[in-house]
Amino acid sequence: MAKKPASIVECREDAFRKIFKFYKRRTPPPDFSDVVDFSKSTTSDKVVPVKMDPDAVSDCDAARVGLLPTRDWRAFNLQGYPGFIFISNPFLRGSQAFWVRQCLKTYPQKPNVCNLDMHMSPTDTQDIWAKSVRNLSRPVGKREPKTLLERLRWVTLGYHYNWNSKTYSANHYTPFPTELRLLSHQIAAACGFPGFSAEAGILNYYRSDSSLGIHVDESELDHSRPLLSFSFGQSAIFLLGGTQRQDPPTAMYMHSGDLMVMSGQSRLLYHAVPRIVPAPQEVACSWVSDQQGGAGVEQQVSSEDWAVCSKYIHSSRINVTVRQVLGPGQSFPETPLPDGQQTEGKRRRCGYSPEHT
Template sequence: MAKMAASMVEGGEDSFRKIFKFYRRRNPPPDLSDVIDFSRCAPGFIFISDPFLRGTQPFWLRQCLKIYPQKPNICNLDMHMSPLETQDVWGQSVHSLRSQQEELDLPMKTYSPSSHTPFPRDLHLLSAHMTAACGFPGFISEAGILNYYRSDSSLGIHVDESELDRTRPLLSFSFGQSAIFLLGGPRRQDPPTAMLMHSGDVMVMSGPSRLLYHAVPRILPAPPGRLALETGGCIQTPPPQEGSVVEPVSEEEWAVCSRYIQSSRVNVTVRQVLAPGQNFPETPRSHQTTDSGQTDGYDDGESGKRKRSSSDSPYAAETH
């Protein structure tokens, strides 16, 4: 559409009127290939561009970096470090932000009563409000996964199919740097649609889109004005509202968050695992498998080996 518009603005007439006349003509009929048809997008896929109140994103970023990774929640560093070392990742990172790259194999995630930990109340309320607004009342947040991306990270091609109840939507929240998100079809052979995700953007995958292949091949610098987590100066949080869970972020905490987010992206996915009245099977199901049986993580695009590029928070944290 942009290319066509650029080619039609020459000649002194305003571009809007030229494009208006282009689509109005009867003979020959106009080419409609550049017209966006939202009815042809993946049914059940909802993209919400930054619905957060101004000044509230810093709170959610602080929760993702400081609160949600705390024990007893699980992170993939638990496979490589002692419990003492992973007890307080935030506390170990506040004084220096490391820049090295590490490669970690992600553990096989499972849904079972034995790995259950309390789900954060604030994140559940956010998810419940968001799903209700999209037409899905009664959503129960039972599993949350945090992925931390640096500029050279990616997320491999996969389908989120391990929840026992796949009729409930999956929510995805993005904070920090931008990313290219690929949404494909029910088969690996289906060509994907590429879209940009910026800080504060929310995606809801429901209905037929719930089991579509998707991936994040690239992290991009946030465009000017879209990174709502600005550095420097005082954090302006809105006055507390009745029933709100958002709290002010201290200057000390924001100093750490803002340094991290200048080159990193945080993504939170929230899922309902069980249908009302449903129980876990005796044998736990693996989480985040693809058609090749690989676990969620970063795909090198060649051998299928999973790896993670990391900075000061090189882990995926999971809370059930």
């Protein structure tokens, strides 16, 4: 067969990056009309409604972690992406406040690990929330330099992801947060993965100008388990591609409260976040009352804490991914690779934690 001219090969190789750059572009702003929006009652033939297993999670267990009964979830498959499930905000009204508070106040605390630990002493990163709140209440204009909360980019939980070697290891583990484990367990069970065990978490904190580069999540040792992703705050354009960089991705909105489950053939697909976009008005308006009125998890959030959280999510986005690292009975390889070294297969993540333009 005749060899393709270099320009055509390059063009095919660039398919994901081209679309990534298209959505990242500031001037002129891109046309968003092709972006799938699962929050709208869409009739697109790409979007296929799917029913959750009604018996997998009791209404009481769901409510305990702030979820609607599974029969009321609006869940979808996407044509061409077997194993990909999108659940459009299955949270009870008001319960996102609890999860946002956990992501901003609780999970950045020790013994969890965050980006600030890379260049600050443990004492300086000891109580990110308290140190930031103190500064946030200063008069506007006298708030330089940025608070630690504003400088937070990522937090890792459970088996702490090593960004250099792109691996997890047995000797860098701290207990995975119980309530997030429970939430993940229930979502996975409803999607047909009753044995899911939340072992590692990566939280990404995005400002309005942040993006997340094209990558595949393949560092987990068992890929037969789903990867769960939760979003809070501002919306994102999420790109879901194929197994090759030259496969053009599908663009979709991820709004506050939305969940994604990447499993089966979709577990190892290229994906990226080229852009953060303002939350639709009805979503942002619902946060105003998020801390009031209910009888569930949001009641654990004080109005002082909610004032800080609500201010934060009005300009930022938080994404939480939860992963099972090991299969049943599996253990880490005896001799982990030295720090900074990686295998060929692990090299596909680039620009992994949020970047800012």
